[in-house]
Every structure is written in C-alpha cells, then in structure tokens.
Amino acid sequence: MTAVTTPVKLGEVLSARRTPEQLRARRLLMWRQLLTSLWAPLTLVGLFFIPYLFLIENIPSSASWAKPAMQYFGAAMFFSWAGLLTWRLVSKREGALRKFRHEARELFLEAERVFARLPGKLPPNAAERIAEQAVRVEDASLAADVPQLEKEVRALDKLHEELFAAHRKQSTWDTVSGFAKALVIALLIRTIFIEPYRIPSGSMLPTLEIGDQVFVNKFIYGVRIPFMNVVPFQFVRPPARGDVIVFNNPIETDKDFIKRVVGLPGERIEVINEVIHVNGVPQQRTLVSDDFIVRNLSFKNEWEDDSTVLYQERLDEVVHAALQSPHHPHGHITEGPFIVPEDHVFVMGDNRDNSSDSRVGFVGQGHPPAYVPYGHIKGKAMVVWLSLGYGGLLSSLFDGTGLRLDRFFEPVR
Incomplete structure (x- = not known):
C-alpha cells in the first residue's frame, strides 16, 4: 500500500522561524512596498472608479460634484505616480533593493510550487534549508542592506539549483499557465463586464x-x-x-x-x-x-x-x-x-x-x-x-x- 505524502507548506515552516519582531517588521515592509509601488496610484484610481461609475449611473445629478472630485483625485494619483517614478530613477539604492526583493519573492514562490507539486521527492531537510536561507534573505531585506541582500539572494538561488535543479524547468509551465489564466480573465471581463x-x-x-x-x-x-x-x-x-x-x-x-x-x-x-x-x-x-x-x-x-x-x-x-x-x-x-x-x-x-x-x-x-x-x-x-x-x-x-x-x-x- 503506497503511503500518502503530505505536501510541505513552506510558508508555515518559514513562519515558525520568524520572531514576533520580524513578523511586525515584515508586515510594515510589505505595506511600504505596496504603497510605493508604481501600481499603487493606478490601483487606487481603479478602486475609486468603480463606486464612481455606480454613483453617476444610478444618481445622474451626483455627477456635478462627483466628476470634479474624481478628476482631482485622478490628478493627485498621477502626480503621485510621477513622483514615485522619479524617485525610482534617481535613487539607485531603492532600485537595487526592489530588484533583489523581487528576485527573492520569485525564488520563494518557485520553491512553494516545487514543494506543493513534488511531495516526498525532495531531500528530507530541503524545506528547513530553504527556510533557513530565506530568513537570512529577509533579515538583509529588512535591514535594507543592498550588498548583503544581493549575497543572500544569490545564495538562495544556488540552494534552489542544488536541491531541485531537475524540477526547476518544469516551473516554466506554471508561468505559461499563469499567463493563460490572466488572459482568460481579461477576456471574460472584456466580454461580460x-x-x-x-x-x-x-x-x-x-x-x-x-x-x-x-x-x-x-x-x-x-x-x-x-x-x-x-x-x-x-x-x-x-x-x-x-x-x-x-x-x-x-x-x-x-x-x-x-x-x-x-x-x-x-x-x-x-x-x-x-x-x-x-x-x-x-x-x-x-x-x-x-x-x-x-x-x-x-x-x-x-x-x-x-x-x-x-x-x-x-x-x-x-x-x-x-x-x-x-x-x-x-x-x-x-x-x-x-x-x-x-x-x-x-x-x-x-x-x-x-x-x-x-x-x-x-x-x-x-x-x-x-x-x-x-x-x-x-x-x-x-x-x-x-x-x-x-x-x-x-x-x-x-x-x-x-x-x-x-x-x-x-x-x-
């Protein structure tokens, strides 16, 4: 009778290694990254645009004040986006931090996909080793130490190659399928909504x-x-x-x-x-x-x-x-x-x-x-x-x- 192997949940292994202080610092960094993303102003305009549409469609007279309010908000978000873009271009340190944080996030997601898809086919200590190195990456990221962050991200990538090099190419299908899903969703929105x-x-x-x-x-x-x-x-x-x-x-x-x-x-x-x-x-x-x-x-x-x-x-x-x-x-x-x-x-x-x-x-x-x-x-x-x-x-x-x-x-x- 074949034993059923439970997939390793890498996020839970990693969370067990974080201290309460690290968890708080990680949440603060996550919000900072979100709010300073170039997508943030565009997302906020989209979120406000939905109730604006509902308002002007159902209460036409509201357009007299809702339209100028939406225009001022849109202008504020545009200048916010332009300011964020200028900051990105001027600050080489911020650009490097975002680059290596993005690489670290992609590596972690790749590891989660491999562990979920191939339970029992990886070395027994693979999750612990990945989590240990991921914590080092997070520490360097929270400290905003660019040279150390680059070093730890490279070490994490090397560890990935060592532990599941034979399975990394298969993740290309995940990328293609993810793109296909996004395309289907976009087509559905365009067709229906x-x-x-x-x-x-x-x-x-x-x-x-x-x-x-x-x-x-x-x-x-x-x-x-x-x-x-x-x-x-x-x-x-x-x-x-x-x-x-x-x-x-x-x-x-x-x-x-x-x-x-x-x-x-x-x-x-x-x-x-x-x-x-x-x-x-x-x-x-x-x-x-x-x-x-x-x-x-x-x-x-x-x-x-x-x-x-x-x-x-x-x-x-x-x-x-x-x-x-x-x-x-x-x-x-x-x-x-x-x-x-x-x-x-x-x-x-x-x-x-x-x-x-x-x-x-x-x-x-x-x-x-x-x-x-x-x-x-x-x-x-x-x-x-x-x-x-x-x-x-x-x-x-x-x-x-x-x-x-x-x-x-x-x-x-």
Whole structure:
C-alpha cells in the first residue's frame, strides 16, 4: 500500500522561524512596498472608479460634484505616480533593493510550487534549508542592506539549483499557465463586464468628441455571444430610449458604431421639422445657441471649426445636447415614418446632419432605413476615461491633438 505524502507548506515552516519582531517588521515592509509601488496610484484610481461609475449611473445629478472630485483625485494619483517614478530613477539604492526583493519573492514562490507539486521527492531537510536561507534573505531585506541582500539572494538561488535543479524547468509551465489564466480573465471581463471604445468621428458631437475613449457597460443588457450576435438572456434591463450604445453595424458587420437609442420595438418614429416624434408625440426640444462652434476633423485629417445650432433635447427622462447644421432646410420636412421591428432599436447620432444612422441605413442619404438588432448591441456607454482630442496638453506638438484633461471621467448622457 503506497503511503500518502503530505505536501510541505513552506510558508508555515518559514513562519515558525520568524520572531514576533520580524513578523511586525515584515508586515510594515510589505505595506511600504505596496504603497510605493508604481501600481499603487493606478490601483487606487481603479478602486475609486468603480463606486464612481455606480454613483453617476444610478444618481445622474451626483455627477456635478462627483466628476470634479474624481478628476482631482485622478490628478493627485498621477502626480503621485510621477513622483514615485522619479524617485525610482534617481535613487539607485531603492532600485537595487526592489530588484533583489523581487528576485527573492520569485525564488520563494518557485520553491512553494516545487514543494506543493513534488511531495516526498525532495531531500528530507530541503524545506528547513530553504527556510533557513530565506530568513537570512529577509533579515538583509529588512535591514535594507543592498550588498548583503544581493549575497543572500544569490545564495538562495544556488540552494534552489542544488536541491531541485531537475524540477526547476518544469516551473516554466506554471508561468505559461499563469499567463493563460490572466488572459482568460481579461477576456471574460472584456466580454461580460466592460470594454473600451474610441470615438472615431463627430457623429455624436457635442456629447462625445472625436478622440474620447469611453467605457462600455456590457453587463446591463445581457451577455452577448461574440461573432454569433446573440444575447441569450437579459441581466438588468433592455435598451432604453436615450441610452448611448455601442453596437456592431448590422450592414457592415466589421464596424462598430456608437449612437443614441431613439426608438424601441414596435414604435413609430418620425422626425418632423427636426423634432423627434415617438408614436405621434413630439419630444421636447429647446434652442440653446444658434452659433455653437464644434471642432471636427476634415477629410485631410485636420482640425477645423464647424458652426452649428445647439439644442437641448429630452428623450423620456434623458436630457442631452443635439446639433443641427445652420443650413438644414426648414419648413415641412419629414423623415420617416420608421416602424421599429421587434427586438430592434432605432438609433440616431446627436450631430443630426453629420451622422450615418438608422435613418439612412448606416450608409448615407438615399439608402433605406436600418435598425439595430438586440444581438448586435455590445453595451451602454458610461463614462469617458481618456480623451485625445482637439486642444489640451501637448496639442502644439501633435497638430492640435492633445490630452483633454477636462474630459476625464465625463459621464455619457
């Protein structure tokens, strides 16, 4: 009968060798390493960003104070990151300490994997010898003694080679499998929860500007099966009027578009004298400015000013901006009627005279209308997380395109 060998838990062996003072010092060093990591400011922004999204999505009025608060916090974290990076580059001692501490951590994790995978196949005193040397490494690390730390890390690496050289190459599979797991998690997050999307054109001006990068909530309408354009079931709710959605163009399926939902399944949509009518009911529309300037990209990929007419429009409970060309023909002009099929939505761009949308089959004037099937909808645009558009930081170096700090964390309404 074969005896079952219990895997050695190297962490427990090592903990038994530490004094209470060493444990406290180790915890303090761990927190110091975490808080001075270049990932720390980015992680904090991510942690604050999640409740910010929840807040502005569920309480839209909170954006008036939550957006500037998030912008100030983001700026503080950026300067913190820049300060940490400068410190790293200037302080050779700090760089060396982090390098050898990282090597020691990798060696310890490697030893844990080997002991867990090969119980009973290593020398009986292997765990004790590794733990003894690991304590020496920790002592040098806590003392911040760079030469001694380097010496002890090299000794630990040599001990690894002596005790389980034949098994070290197998740990490459652990690295590959770890990378594969991280990739699968990233793909799941992108498929189910959130996806970035870059605004390529001015069809959604002034709500979304060219160069805005938005996060898309992929969970709200239900999980969409990629390439099959099928949503098996909904999670939170179906698309609602006023939502700004990213969808796979049903006419040219290799393209993604972003537009605003205007019509829902079974509804009759008409645009009469620039005013949207839903089942014969005109939607509220108020003139804000008859000379509103927006920046657009010309066919030569150059920024140019466009003079437009700005309106404030209400679609159900969603109040948003909409543009018309000052040359738009006035009088008894009617677009439609458009009857929205079941499980489809009718969409329009906020820049009404510069948008290939449902009215023109996502192609252009003279084409029959087209509607967006539920299965083609990727999700609801939530917030601008980055903007590389007209003006802003360093725009003089890049033909007018710069980092638009004022657009960061802008809710999509």
